[in-house]
Amino acid sequence: MKFSRLIEQLTERLRILPSVGPKSxxxxxxxxxxxxxEGALALATAIVEACENVGHCxxxxxxxxxxxxxxxxxxxxxxxxxxxxxxPADVLAIEQSASFDGVYFVLMGRLSPIEGITAHDIGLxxxxxxxxxxxxxxxxxxxxxxxxxxxxxxxxxxxxxxxGVEVTRIAQGVPLGGELExxxxxxxxxxxxxxxxxxxS
Amino acid sequence: MKFSRLIEQLTERLRILPSVGPKSxxxxxxxxxxxxxEGALALATAIVEACENVGHCxxxxxxxxxxxxxxxxxxxxxxxxxxxxxxPADVLAIEQSASFDGVYFVLMGRLSPIEGITAHDIGLxxxxxxxxxxxxxxxxxxxxxxxxxxxxxxxxxxxxxxxGVEVTRIAQGVPLGGELExxxxxxxxxxxxxxxxxxxS
Numbered sequence: 091m092k093f094s095r096l097i098e099q100l101t102e103r104l105r106i107l108p109s110v111g112p113k114s115x116x117x118x119x120x121x122x123x124x125x126x127x128e129g130a131l132a133l134a135t136a137i138v139e140a141c142e143n144v145g146h147c148x149x150x151x152x153x154x155x156x157x158x159x160x161x162x163x164x165x166x167x168x169x170x171x172x173x174x175x176x177x178p179a180d181v182l183a184i185e186q187s188a189s190f191d192g193v194y195f196v197l198m199g200r201l202s203p204i205e206g207i208t209a210h211d212i213g214l215x216x217x218x219x220x221x222x223x224x225x226x227x228x229x230x231x232x233x234x235x236x237x238x239x240x241x242x243x244x245x246x247x248x249x250x251x252x253x254g255v256e257v258t259r260i261a262q263g264v265p266l267g268g269e270l271e272x273x274x275x276x277x278x279x280x281x282x283x284x285x286x287x288x289x290x291s
Numbered sequence: 292m293k294f295s296r297l298i299e300q301l302t303e304r305l306r307i308l309p310s311v312g313p314k315s316x317x318x319x320x321x322x323x324x325x326x327x328x329e330g331a332l333a334l335a336t337a338i339v340e341a342c343e344n345v346g347h348c349x350x351x352x353x354x355x356x357x358x359x360x361x362x363x364x365x366x367x368x369x370x371x372x373x374x375x376x377x378x379p380a381d382v383l384a385i386e387q388s389a390s391f392d393g394v395y396f397v398l399m400g401r402l403s404p405i406e407g408i409t410a411h412d413i414g415l416x417x418x419x420x421x422x423x424x425x426x427x428x429x430x431x432x433x434x435x436x437x438x439x440x441x442x443x444x445x446x447x448x449x450x451x452x453x454x455g456v457e458v459t460r461i462a463q464g465v466p467l468g469g470e471l472e473x474x475x476x477x478x479x480x481x482x483x484x485x486x487x488x489x490x491x492s
Binding site for chain 2: 092099100104116120121122126130132133135136141153177178
């Protein structure tokens, strides 16, 4: 025995959400029906509105419902410095750290021969057009410190230097609040090789 | 800085789902937009269809989009035995155990003076009408073994015996596969007081 058809359908479709298995989907479906049908209908509207109207910024590829996103169209951002990240969540994290006042380029992925993701899929032709325009003085590579993120950074660095643009990579080392004994050896290796002189007055 | 308005709206509305905090809601919103807009639109449709069409069975109060649910309208169920449970998920669990062939009465909650949930809210007038009809020979109380579940069971037992209906409570004891050393003392107390004679040939 299962639930009625519409509840089964709802449960199954909730599973498109990340890390929602059969049991949580069931719990979500029953919760919606028992407690908050109004909120659920508002959620359905929000899903439709977002899916139908959110596109990509024509300059940085980040999500936006406008042609050009708020950051790319802002007067207060330095357009000469472009930070390349893998996903919109990365932009949010960097913005929250308030450590950067340039603009972004969002790959919406990373190079991955295994998954068949090519330079074209992550918008590199668009990035190259920007680099070739001569308006960019520095590219900061902030892809994830994973194998694929590193490979992507390497590839972009290669292309950017061909256009005479300075290329930098965000520093890798021990994270704040981390305890050395629990940090993996790859990170420690980077932390040592990237060590900096301590200024003495 | 936040995401664009529609993404923010989607993120916020995803939080009506149980155990979805700000971070998972953001992850869900981005996942939908990046990977599966089609699936998300199907989810939105399923939400609307379920919220608008799923009501309660007029006999057992379980969720159904018909007037009478599949179990109540089945020929193969014994209508003289009514199992009282708190929620539709409990019905599913009992059905999956294949331990019961009677019909259900789903309270859709439990008596809770603190939350202001009364006998009327959990449909007890409807249950009493059924008990008064003389068609029910046994009520099995399968509310949760919590303080409120017990109080609810007690209240229903009281009413049912007034109508001359036999009342039983599902057994409490050690669960299968449980290890005694990890079982709480309340459960062990029930297991001892409810001990049964072992048949010897």
